[in-house]
Amino acid sequence: MKSTFSYRDFLPILVLGEGKRVTQGGTGNTQNSCGQSPHTLLLVEDAASVRKLLATILTLNNFDVIEAVNGEEALKKLAGKQPDLILSDILMPIMDGRELLKRLKAQGFLETIPVVMLSADSDAKLERELIGLGAAKLLNKLGSHAELLSSIKEIIRQFGIRDV
Numbered sequence: 559m560k561s562t563f564s565y566r567d568f569l570p571i572l573v574l575g576e577g578k579r580v581t582q583g584g585t586g587n588t589q590n591s592c593g594q595s596p597h598t599l600l601l602v603e604d605a606a607s608v609r610k611l612l613a614t615i616l617t618l619n620n621f622d623v624i625e626a627v628n629g630e631e632a633l634k635k636l637a638g639k640q641p642d643l644i645l646s647d648i649l650m651p652i653m654d655g656r657e658l659l660k661r662l663k664a665q666g667f668l669e670t671i672p673v674v675m676l677s678a679d680s681d682a683k684l685e686r687e688l689i690g691l692g693a694a695k696l697l698n699k700l701g702s703h704a705e706l707l708s709s710i711k712e713i714i715r716q717f718g719i720r721d722v
Contacts, residue, residue: 596620596621597621600635600643600646601625604627604628604651605647612699624638662692676696680698
């Protein structure tokens with residue numbers, strides 16, 4: 559008998575946790591457990607594979623995700639729907655994460671939208687620099703998905719944005 563095992567069968571369990579299921583095309587949720595619309599995140603990442611992985615994880619965990627490939631595109635997307643949180647890589651072409659932070663601060667966005675920076679190289683010096691520029695937190699993009707999700711939810715709570 560031929561096995562029909564597929565990693566896709568286990569992706570919802572790995573991403574969402576035991577006991578949670580996802581239908582094809584996402585969770586299908588348009589509201590969170592409190593009956594509210596999902597939080598919207600602007601994900602800024604130039605590496606397509608990383609961006610798609612993070613977008614999938616976030617979508618499966620009831621976040622609406624707007625994607626941008628660099629800081630310049632992120633600023634253009636902010637002219638539309640404003641996100642509850644921005645998740646941005648640091649090293650990107652055209653406009654990197656540091657310059658994005660500076661422009662967000664100059665335009666007054668950092669007063670209402672927290673920015674979480676992502677890096678493969680996270681250390682205390684880099685974190686102090688980014689927080690000095692206005693970031694809420696630095697996360698290792700190679701870290702666990704559970705840590706990423708819990709950090710996002712904690713920052714949303716700290717900024718007084720609707721419950722997660």
